[in-house]
Amino acid sequence: MPAANISALGATRKMLGFSRRRVEFERATVAELLRGLETLDGRSLYDNLVCEGRLRGDFAIVVNGLSLKSDQLNKPLQGGEEVVTMAILRHLHGG
Amino acid sequence: MCLHGCGILVQVRDGVALKIEGDPTNPDNLGKLCPKGNAGLARLYDSTRVLKPMKRTNPLKGPGVDPKWVDISWEEAYGIVARELGKVRADDPRKLLCAIGDFQRIVLWGWPAVFGSPNFFTSLGNYCGGSYHPVNGSVDGSFAAINDYDRCNYWIQIGSGDGFSSHLHLSGSAKRMADARMRGMRVVTLDPRMSVAAAKADEWIPTLPGTDRAFVLGMAHVLIHELKRFDRKFLRDRTNAPYLVQDDGYLLRDEEGRAMVWDTRLGASQPWNAVAPADIALEGAYEFAGKRVRTGFQVWADVLLDHTPERMSEICTVPAETMRRIAREFVEAAQIGATVEIEGKTYPFRPAALNYYRGSQSHANGLFDNLTYKLFNMLVGNIDVPGGHLGVPLDHRGFFIHEGDDGVLKPEPHQLHPAPAFKYPPDSTHLMEWFPIGFDAGQLNTETLLEPERFGLNYSPEAMMLYHSNPLWNLPETDKVEKIMARMKFVVAIDIQRTESTEWADVFLPDHTYLESYLLNCLEPPAVTGHSLRQPVVKPVGDTKDAYEILTEIAERLGFRDDWNDLLNIVCGFTANPKYLLDPEKRYGVEELWDRYGRSIYGDDKGLEWFKEHGHAVRYRTPEETYLPYGKLRIPFYFEFIQRVGADMKEKFEQVGLKNWPLDNYQPLPFWKNSQVIEDGKAGYQFYAITFKESLHTFADTVVMPWLSEVSEKETVHGGILVNPVTAEKLGIGTGTWIRLTSPAGSIEGQAQVVEGIHPEVFGVSNAITRHFVTNDRQKKKGSHFNRLLTGSMLYTDSATGGLESSARVRVERI
Numbered sequence: 047m048p049a050a051n052i053s054a055l056g057a058t059r060k061m062l063g064f065s066r067r068r069v070e071f072e073r074a075t076v077a078e079l080l081r082g083l084e085t086l087d088g089r090s091l092y093d094n095l096v097c098e099g100r101l102r103g104d105f106a107i108v109v110n111g112l113s114l115k116s117d118q119l120n121k122p123l124q125g126g127e128e129v130v131t132m133a134i135l136r137h138l139h140g141g
Numbered sequence: 142m143c144l145h146g147c148g149i150l151v152q153v154r155d156g157v158a159l160k161i162e163g164d165p166t167n168p169d170n171l172g173k174l175c176p177k178g179n180a181g182l183a184r185l186y187d188s189t190r191v192l193k194p195m196k197r198t199n200p201l202k203g204p205g206v207d208p209k210w211v212d213i214s215w216e217e218a219y220g221i222v223a224r225e226l227g228k229v230r231a232d233d234p235r236k237l238l239c240a241i242g243d244f245q246r247i248v249l250w251g252w253p254a255v256f257g258s259p260n261f262f263t264s265l266g267n268y269c270g271g272s273y274h275p276v277n278g279s280v281d282g283s284f285a286a287i288n289d290y291d292r293c294n295y296w297i298q299i300g301s302g303d304g305f306s307s308h309l310h311l312s313g314s315a316k317r318m319a320d321a322r323m324r325g326m327r328v329v330t331l332d333p334r335m336s337v338a339a340a341k342a343d344e345w346i347p348t349l350p351g352t353d354r355a356f357v358l359g360m361a362h363v364l365i366h367e368l369k370r371f372d373r374k375f376l377r378d379r380t381n382a383p384y385l386v387q388d389d390g391y392l393l394r395d396e397e398g399r400a401m402v403w404d405t406r407l408g409a410s411q412p413w414n415a416v417a418p419a420d421i422a423l424e425g426a427y428e429f430a431g432k433r434v435r436t437g438f439q440v441w442a443d444v445l446l447d448h449t450p451e452r453m454s455e456i457c458t459v460p461a462e463t464m465r466r467i468a469r470e471f472v473e474a475a476q477i478g479a480t481v482e483i484e485g486k487t488y489p490f491r492p493a494a495l496n497y498y499r500g501s502q503s504h505a506n507g508l509f510d511n512l513t514y515k516l517f518n519m520l521v522g523n524i525d526v527p528g529g530h531l532g533v534p535l536d537h538r539g540f541f542i543h544e545g546d547d548g549v550l551k552p553e554p555h556q557l558h559p560a561p562a563f564k565y566p567p568d569s570t571h572l573m574e575w576f577p578i579g580f581d582a583g584q585l586n587t588e589t590l591l592e593p594e595r596f597g598l599n600y601s602p603e604a605m606m607l608y609h610s611n612p613l614w615n616l617p618e619t620d621k622v623e624k625i626m627a628r629m630k631f632v633v634a635i636d637i638q639r640t641e642s643t644e645w646a647d648v649f650l651p652d653h654t655y656l657e658s659y660l661l662n663c664l665e666p667p668a669v670t671g672h673s674l675r676q677p678v679v680k681p682v683g684d685t686k687d688a689y690e691i692l693t694e695i696a697e698r699l700g701f702r703d704d705w706n707d708l709l710n711i712v713c714g715f716t717a718n719p720k721y722l723l724d725p726e727k728r729y730g731v732e733e734l735w736d737r738y739g740r741s742i743y744g745d746d747k748g749l750e751w752f753k754e755h756g757h758a759v760r761y762r763t764p765e766e767t768y769l770p771y772g773k774l775r776i777p778f779y780f781e782f783i784q785r786v787g788a789d790m791k792e793k794f795e796q797v798g799l800k801n802w803p804l805d806n807y808q809p810l811p812f813w814k815n816s817q818v819i820e821d822g823k824a825g826y827q828f829y830a831i832t833f834k835e836s837l838h839t840f841a842d843t844v845v846m847p848w849l850s851e852v853s854e855k856e857t858v859h860g861g862i863l864v865n866p867v868t869a870e871k872l873g874i875g876t877g878t879w880i881r882l883t884s885p886a887g888s889i890e891g892q893a894q895v896v897e898g899i900h901p902e903v904f905g906v907s908n909a910i911t912r913h914f915v916t917n918d919r920q921k922k923k924g925s926h927f928n929r930l931l932t933g934s935m936l937y938t939d940s941a942t943g944g945l946e947s948s949a950r951v952r953v954e955r956i
Contacts, residue, residue, distance in 0.1 A: 111717035
């Protein structure tokens, strides 16, 4: 069964209760991977991060170093990917 | 001591640093150093440095009040800080106000965010980059910009010290500028004062502060309406200038949402990508469904119809004929239509460009200033091509390049933080939620913190962190800043030396100097890319610590070190290569952090040890990285998105019942518009006042360094408040006469210095004259604190970008 390495940062780490884990999956898209990840509140990570099929603006997902656009959750996974989930810190700023 | 991190070599004997020299192997600074770089030892060994943690024992706070510092242990210092900030965080983390001015270690800027506070401002960026960076990011995904030193032949310099005295990587840029002038490049400098850039130019054109845009708008009028010479092919094929605009300001789109252009062959509008380039109309007004549509280019051409040199001359005082002559010289030097082959690839060649920075665009209409200069460059097709005006990326990652709508590069006004979403009541005291295309308008704290109810703020900060920041010196309206700081129940300072602001702190945590600490630095590199290593050359002189270690320890004690690690994972870019991710459960030392950082970018074999041996990984940017790095994507000429954002903000403000918030600068194209400074002139403030800096100093921070202040003393321009002889005679002023400048915000006093090199309507105040809190006698009472003349309110703030007006109108009197 294919598997991806999940690294969860910040708020998503706290949702999932782990920071890094190898996760096997059957159906091979990012969306399905997120649906298979159960969070501490009993919902899936998908339900926490996705609204009306699009990634919420305050979260980001990086697959093999490339940040997904909000409508790219159906990106297929082959196995072996490095997937990073994170909350975007709205207050990270300055200039 | 500045942002850019030149490569240096340090002679050390018996553990003592003796001399600093430029690293000749580093292509960033080419072995050169500015005065600050040479004077680094004067900071390392400054006898007034804070070398141990201190706590205040005098509960009274105020200007000139002695804190009665006593040395304490790090353990006691951390204990106090954790206790006091812990109370704030438990109550409401927004109540921590953070002023951060360490522009080299910007990876640490996220600390307030993981604390939970939106209230981080630099107290500096709002002057320089408030409007500049958003426009660079919106045009080509760059962070800054500079003309092509290697290939430019005609360089117009407006309100900038680039290549002469300041801004991007000065040490190397000065060499590049000198080389360009030696090969014959002509420099024309527009500035109210005979700056270094003006003194060394072929021609200095004095103008009034904040009116540079009028000069350039006048020249744009000449190119379009008088000479009718501009790069039609560039504008048509490489920008959205041919896209059709309706009279409501929005682009004409088809049912599928595609922007339309006018097909000259069919005589009809068509989607932008359905017409052969040669058939696309760049100019003209047309009819669509009974309504007028014009190309974006035509809209600006129509705007410029009444921006004649004569009318613009009345605003900026530059003779109309000078505008015409410079415009003609510029377009001739641009060689429109020429190409050049570089490493086997053919590029457009436009060896004429207009460069600008703080002095010409740090004004209340700064958005229009920046847009004007970009559009003027676009008229000759010189953006990001050899010889022209080149984008400079934020760091080693290069331009922000994403395809946006209609084949146009996606505007990236925000590169240091995500675009803030509108919120009411606002979370941040500087109202970042109300500037969706702007930076942090830190100056607004002077209004919001004293009258929070006016802005809907439902809390007030009670604690402050000062991290290499001196808001009492850098923010406008010092009296108000004092009131704000007086309200703070607790202030912690992380700094190297005592300043006007740290004297209000309760605890002082002393940081290493750059000669005692680690950093891999790459920020705003103009001709090169890659990191230079900062590493300890001597053991710490005192009981000081690296700011990273300090912030990490506080995070640890407050229980958010895991989030701090995750924040660093994001800002250091470790998410792109997860094997370098910091474990949230583990604490990392500063060497481990930079070791991972180096390896994550350059590969496993280039960690900290590699950098210690080699010093840097800096190389020249390739032609592909430098010229047209976004390929076939167009860049915006008509900034519809700015208008759209403004309309969206208007709707949101109306929804929450805020009807008077200014939104008038959300315009798709620039034009002349009077600022409050012009209006102040009508109210009897007859003269202008400006401040300026030379290569000696950064942010007035270095003024306290004895070596540099000694050099400053020998320069006439730092000897007092500059005034032109003609004006001096009219006012009965001579060199040494004490005078008072009074603006709508406040007054300053100082001794006049009569010099030829300043516009007769302008008074100039060097940033090198003085500091109120002195650590050596050389700064005492030599001059004035210019920022007291400035106002931090929205009247003096660009309503779209939050950029601050940095000139003032003043009355002048002898005292």
